[in-house]
Amino acid sequence: MQSRMMEQLVTLDKRYGRPDLFITFTCNPSWCEIKYLLLPGQQPSDQHDLTARVFKQKLIRFMDLITKNHIYGETRCWMYSIEWQKSGLPHAHILIWLVEKIVPTQIDDIITAELPNAEEDPELFEIVKKNMIHGPCGGHNPHSPCMKDGKCTKKYPRQLLQETQTGGDGYSLYRRRKPDDGGYTTTIKINNVDFEVDNRWIVPYSPILSKSFNAHINVESCNSVKSIKYICKYVNKGSDMAIFGIANPNEPVNEIEQFQMGRYNSSNEAVWRILGFDIHERFPAVMHLSVHHNAPQRVADPPNTTLTAFFQLCATDEFAKTLMYHEVPQFYTWNQSTKKFCRRKRGARHSSIAGIFSTGALGRVYTVHPNNGECYYLRMLLHVVKEPTSFQAIKTIDGQECETYREACFKLGLLENDQRWDNTLAEASETRHAHQIRTLFAIILTTCAPSDPKGLWEKHKESMSEDILLRARRNNLGLDVQYSEDIFNEALISLEDVCMSINNKILNQLGLFSSERDRNDVIDRDALREKQYDVDALQVYVETQKRFLTNDQRLAYDTIMRSRPYIYIHIYTK
Template identity: 65%
Template sequence: MPAIRRTNLGRRTRNAASQRYIRTSQIDEQREERNEVERNRRNRSQQHRNVAFNPYRAAFNYNVTIDYSSQQIVDIGSMNIVCPHCKAFKFKNGAPGICCASGQIKLTPLIPPPEPLHSLVSGNGRDSIHFLNTIQQYNNCFQMTSFGATKVVRDNLCLLSRLNQAKLRSEEYIHLRDAINAYGNAQNVGRTTILSATYVGSPRHMHEYAQDAMSYVRHYGSPDLFITFTCNPQWTEIRQELFPGQSPIDRHDITARVFKRKLKSLMDFIVKHRIFGATRCWMYSVEWQKRGLPHAHILIWLVEKIRPNEIDDVISAEIPDNLEDPLLHEVVTKNMIHGPCGILNPISPCMVGGKCSKRFPRQLVAETITGNDGYPLYRRRSTEDNGRSTMVKVNRLDIEVDNRWLVPFSPLLCKTFKAHINVEFCHSVKSIKYICKYVNKGSDMAVFGVAAENSSDEITQFQTGRYVSSNEAMWRIFSFAIHERHPTVIHLAVHLENGQEYILPRRTYYNELTGRHLQH
């Protein structure tokens, strides 16, 4: 018969004695500090119990008394997980190999900079602040001695495409036949160098994604929501990881990692927790556009379509009440007010030809109107019709703005993620075609030059006009996905009549084309 397990009867007594000893050994200040910490802990626990909510279709039932940002399902936490191999800090449930591939990669420790550079970089005195604020100008003084190793990995992929296609030309059979029948110049037939759609971010790759979006439209109808999610450099998760004297612009690695976690949390909030209802399909694309900080364009298809009378429940274009919902009012006034521009600020970046390129200020309307061919005219009440206004600073001047300057937003999403989140309702054919191309338009490019008649080099055009910001470079170094979609779209190898691609060897001559290769 097994021996009876005895209970540790003295454990509670020993714990009580230990607590009494700690209390008697503490001074009044320590005891008060300890009690304050305990009270804060209990208040947080009580708050979490009080704000428990059902996320299903929560966007239609926004509650001003709930602090959605404290919910566990959206909180990404801090980078407090230490890698046992390289001692790097990571998020909870983060990718195990993001730092050193679980100890497989070992880098030589960085050598500390010499003095006085070390004190200027890591200090917080007046000289350090001046040095960090003007460090770009100092770098420009010595840029002729710097080695530009930009886009090394991605350019190698471009080189691979170029080497594999140096001996080939391709053209559709019908265009090849027309060129031969018209006694055209065979040297001008075919595209000399092609940048394949397998290269992420190339024009062909973005065109395929735009067609994939239209395939969703053909199968599931128009998307319901068009969401633009922009990184907020003032997020606590970013600020708490900075060294003294640093700003978010100095740590693109942190901003990229935090935005990636926030984006995943947002997509889980929408798709898994179904705050807008069940989701049928979705897709998003991350962009930078020379601004440094990333933003994501998201398309959402819902199983249950949003009715016109439900638009005001999900999307708002009005300033919240500061007394009724002070937290949302703070987020909206800091992140969702456009400009102001126009007469109030003629030098605003959005001004093109003396007009706002974003079409602000918008029209004031008492009720939401969905009959026009485009985005709805959201309800924007005037101050005489119970609308609100607020004060913003423009060029050190206090200017009063009303609902005409509000970017449409979801109260639930803005209050949850404390960032610029533009939410638009899609309903017209014009807006559907526009946003499907807009989401997959790719990075900004600009190039000018005179090209020869037969100089169609897609790789050179892409490399010459491409712009890669520091944050995008960090995003690609971390191998974060730039495009995501669900469900997967499978491409079939089909073509129209006489539209098959014909491969031309580089040294194929005109008589060979007319004689042997076009016998069929």
């Protein structure tokens, strides 16, 4: 499910660019709708079905307020996924794309990270005070859940700023005024001690949403494509996973048999699933389109797929001939029973062609790994060739049928450089972790023979080194650690290790820079594995087992030992 969600998110990003808002909407167990229905003496944790139902209704109204009432403007598309905290409370991670993009000057009108004026709006002040104050943590509360190695993982308290700024990594730095510059403060209790809170501790929120739903609602502005990298990972990361073992203390430990792996489901999540509530929703629909070869054994009667149905459509429908494969779902629906595309009968009318209707539905051709040879090149052709009526037609260039799809791509100028690998790494850098990007680059280096590996490295080395930079920052708290040659060198070492595990080649053999480390550290894994033996133990084994050889085995053994005597000598002369 996570991979399908990721495909949908990438499709929306590719079509409409970065989302405008990233919202986290958390269930509030103190909602009056929940408390009103509790039995005497009960707590919200005693009625998980009640919590789930109320949050579901609140979420529906929440989405209607944004997508139908257009409180931030007309909405182009949206998606959300539901997760559960360790305490069991559900929360939704929501992405919103607006027709009119939010510009930096509008951020303060939508999002604030300051305490409101208690006299002008006492209701909002109490809501923010109760739901939108982080911690406080740090030295005031070192046992706060956000603390790690003596530092807040959420980077609170934040810096006080007079004006909203755009951060260097694509995240906004919201206005947080000092008390003597127009900011406000309040007092809360921590461990029965009064603590004065200023704007450094306020989680960004939208006043209209906070007042409407009285809950923890974190609203962030996505002002850069780079900022959605975190969002892609966070929205699609899936449930928590637990690894555990079951063992009988009276029996010998067998790690293989006792190993179990599963996912942690809280009671509230279990109720949510039992009630059949959606865990993920989005608009518009994203239709996945198949891509495959027409294998020889299926030529006589191939099963109709969206791809072969597209070929048939191009042969019979004049309008379809003007469309690319991924554009078809916008104007046609897929009939699952007949396995055919049918023109839409509802939607927006075409401006010049009668009988043509369109919707916001998008098409996403299934991802094909570069190792999958011809299928990968076929997918490339489907994004540039119009009016294909067969597998042969799609690789026919200037009236001449090419032998392979790769040849057709080359004739169209699609394979003149490493642009495909550049696009692959660029897409991965927006949605994947650094170690996954390194693995992808290692696969490209070892199996796909890029023409300029050094150029690809220079362009994407920061994305491939991000986890190493973060680890260096954690290990050197208080220092301004930035990308450096040492960071990139460690990434090269990690990359080389992956390449070695794939085809036992070091980086300079693959056209890339060599990592700076002692040559003894570059381990030939195959040679090392072959040397892991005990000569004396093997000789004893041979001498004790020779008597069990059959006549044919004895003949083969004697022949080998007579023809290759140095093998036998090597056993004794280690």
